[in-house]
Amino acid sequence: MSFDNDGGSATTALELALAWGFVGIPLLWGVYGTLVNAMKLFQ
Amino acid sequence: MGLLSILDRSHTIAKPGFSRWMVPPAALCIHLCIGQAYAFSVFNLPMTKLIGITKSAPDDWKLTDLGWIFSIAIFFLGFSAAVLGRWVEEGGPRRAMFAAALCFGGGFLVSAYGVSVHQLWIVYLGYGVLGGIGLGLGYISPVSTLIKWFPDRPGMATGMAIMGFGGAAMIAAPLSVWLMSLFSTPTHVGVAEAFVVMGLVYACFMLVGAGIVRLPAPGWKPEGFVPPSQPKKLVTANDVYVYQALKTPQFWLIWIVLCMNVTAGIGVLGQASAMSQEMFPGRVTAATAGGFVGLLSIFNMAGRFFWASTSDYIGRKNTYFIFFALGFVLYALVPYFGSAGNLALFVLCFGIILSMYGGGFATVPAYLRDMFGTRYVGAIHGLLITAWSVAGVLGPVLVNYIRQYQIDSGVPKAQAYNVTMYIMAGLLIVGFIANFLITAVDDRHHMDLDTVDDLVGVA
Numbered sequence: 001m002s003f004d005n006d007g008g009s010a011t012t013a014l015e016l017a018l019a020w021g022f023v024g025i026p027l028l029w030g031v032y033g034t035l036v037n038a039m040k041l042f043q
Numbered sequence: 044m045g046l047l048s049i050l051d052r053s054h055t056i057a058k059p060g061f062s063r064w065m066v067p068p069a070a071l072c073i074h075l076c077i078g079q080a081y082a083f084s085v086f087n088l089p090m091t092k093l094i095g096i097t098k099s100a101p102d103d104w105k106l107t108d109l110g111w112i113f114s115i116a117i118f119f120l121g122f123s124a125a126v127l128g129r130w131v132e133e134g135g136p137r138r139a140m141f142a143a144a145l146c147f148g149g150g151f152l153v154s155a156y157g158v159s160v161h162q163l164w165i166v167y168l169g170y171g172v173l174g175g176i177g178l179g180l181g182y183i184s185p186v187s188t189l190i191k192w193f194p195d196r197p198g199m200a201t202g203m204a205i206m207g208f209g210g211a212a213m214i215a216a217p218l219s220v221w222l223m224s225l226f227s228t229p230t231h232v233g234v235a236e237a238f239v240v241m242g243l244v245y246a247c248f249m250l251v252g253a254g255i256v257r258l259p260a261p262g263w264k265p266e267g268f269v270p271p272s273q274p275k276k277l278v279t280a281n282d283v284y285v286y287q288a289l290k291t292p293q294f295w296l297i298w299i300v301l302c303m304n305v306t307a308g309i310g311v312l313g314q315a316s317a318m319s320q321e322m323f324p325g326r327v328t329a330a331t332a333g334g335f336v337g338l339l340s341i342f343n344m345a346g347r348f349f350w351a352s353t354s355d356y357i358g359r360k361n362t363y364f365i366f367f368a369l370g371f372v373l374y375a376l377v378p379y380f381g382s383a384g385n386l387a388l389f390v391l392c393f394g395i396i397l398s399m400y401g402g403g404f405a406t407v408p409a410y411l412r413d414m415f416g417t418r419y420v421g422a423i424h425g426l427l428i429t430a431w432s433v434a435g436v437l438g439p440v441l442v443n444y445i446r447q448y449q450i451d452s453g454v455p456k457a458q459a460y461n462v463t464m465y466i467m468a469g470l471l472i473v474g475f476i477a478n479f480l481i482t483a484v485d486d487r488h489h490m491d492l493d494t495v496d497d498l499v500g501v502a
Contacts, residue, residue: 009058009060010059010060010061010062011060011061011062011064011065015062015065016062016064016065019065019068019069019255020064020068022068022072022251023068023071023072023075023207024068026075026214027071027075027207027210027213027214029214030210030211030213030214030217031210031213031341031344033213033217034213034337034338034340034341035337035338035341037333037334037337038334038335038337038338038341039334040330040331040333040334041327041331041332041334041335041338041386041390042387
């Protein structure tokens with residue numbers, strides 16, 4: 001995907017997957033680590 | 044100049060075929076970075092040992108002095124959001140995101156230099172002032188863009204972005220600890236190097252967001268979306284100019300609504316660890332209290348998406364009514380669950396309270412859009428952020444001072460928070476009343492069509 005609007009075309013599924021993966025993977029990693037740590041509260 | 048022209052608003056307009064679902068990840072690129080501010084405290088203790096390494100030396104920085112870094116950053120978040128809101132709105136999201144990336148990343152680099160030469164004022168200037176401006180610009184920059192792309196679900200759209208701000212600390216805290224351990228040696232604390240890496244990584248991540256973001260073409264509507272023919276009473280189809288909004292009672296009532304909701308939430312968020320240990324002595328240790336705080340972060344993050352999305356169906360006003368009414372009941376119940384020793388219900392109570400704290404942040408941009416239209420919603424949101432700055436001082440001060448007063452008066456530590464909880468419940472009543480008083484903005488505040496066209500043309 002171009003940063004300019006001139007070379008833009010229809011967004012592909014791959015671009016969507018990459019964009020969501022780019023932000024989703026770190027977020028899920030953070031949530032997982034926090035949940036594992038939080039479970040100590042109930043042990 | 045040619046290279047920088049890609050930052051212009053006109054170069055950010057999407058071509059046909061661009062998916063609006065690319066815009067939430069662009070917004071998340073920004074909010075997942077700037078939300079790191081909530082985890083900045085992990086650097087505080089290591090920064091008290093920059094000279095002494097294993098323990099603080101007499102010339103090392105004090106924790107009380109280091110606490111100012113975060114406070115300055117939050118002050119400049121509110122200040123820059125309020126002052127630069129119009130610049131953000133008129134220049135488009137990419138220019139603002141680009142500037143936010145340079146400021147936030149640059150703030151880390153300047154702070155790294157301050158740490159390496161052991162000059163605290165440089166860290167204040169770096170992370171506090173420069174980073175704080177990056178926080179403010181980054182916080183408001185994607186909001187109005189998302190609202191324009193999702194006229195059918197504005198709450199859900201802004202909720203997704205602001206959810207990132209709530210979840211960022213869950214990434215930043217372990218990342219910071221890992222980087223410091225990577226760069227530390229027996230004779231050196233790796234704070235400066237960790238700052239450099241984080242500054243560069245965050246700047247790159249934010250620049251990706253600036254690259255992806257697009258504005259919808261004028262007149263664009265989602266496929267199949269038909270604006271309601273019968274406008275809702277509290278949803279305007281008109282626009283209010285940014286500074287005109289300040290002259291409306293609605294702006295100040297929403298200001299009070301946000302301030303009360305945040306004051307109540309932030310007060311307990313900052314004291315959650317100590318509170319859980321003191322209300323459940325022997326059952327909750329310092330280590331498990333960390334887990335409790337982490338769990339609250341998840342509720343805070345999830346609430347931003349859940350409540351903001353829900354507000355698209357039940358309305359903003361009703362959503363805040365739930366926050367204040369349910370919050371009142373839950374705050375009043377906390378002392379009971381504490382005295383009954385019911386840890387699970389205590390955690391659940393605070394989880395729901397924190398979900399509504401996050402939900403308050405995430406729902407307010409859509410509330411502003413309903414009241415003041417989409418044209419200047421980002422700038423008006425920037426002005427409203429001052430409510431957060433006030434609440435950031437009011438909440439912790441209320442909790443800390445009332446707790447201390449209770450303990451000094453001979454109240455056992457386990458019960459020292461009871462009065463605080465009742466006062467927080469009282470604040471929610473004030474918020475409930477302010478929300479109740481909100482009505483549609485008077486027609487005389489609306490921009491006329493010629494003015495709107497002129498401003499759009501200039502922008």
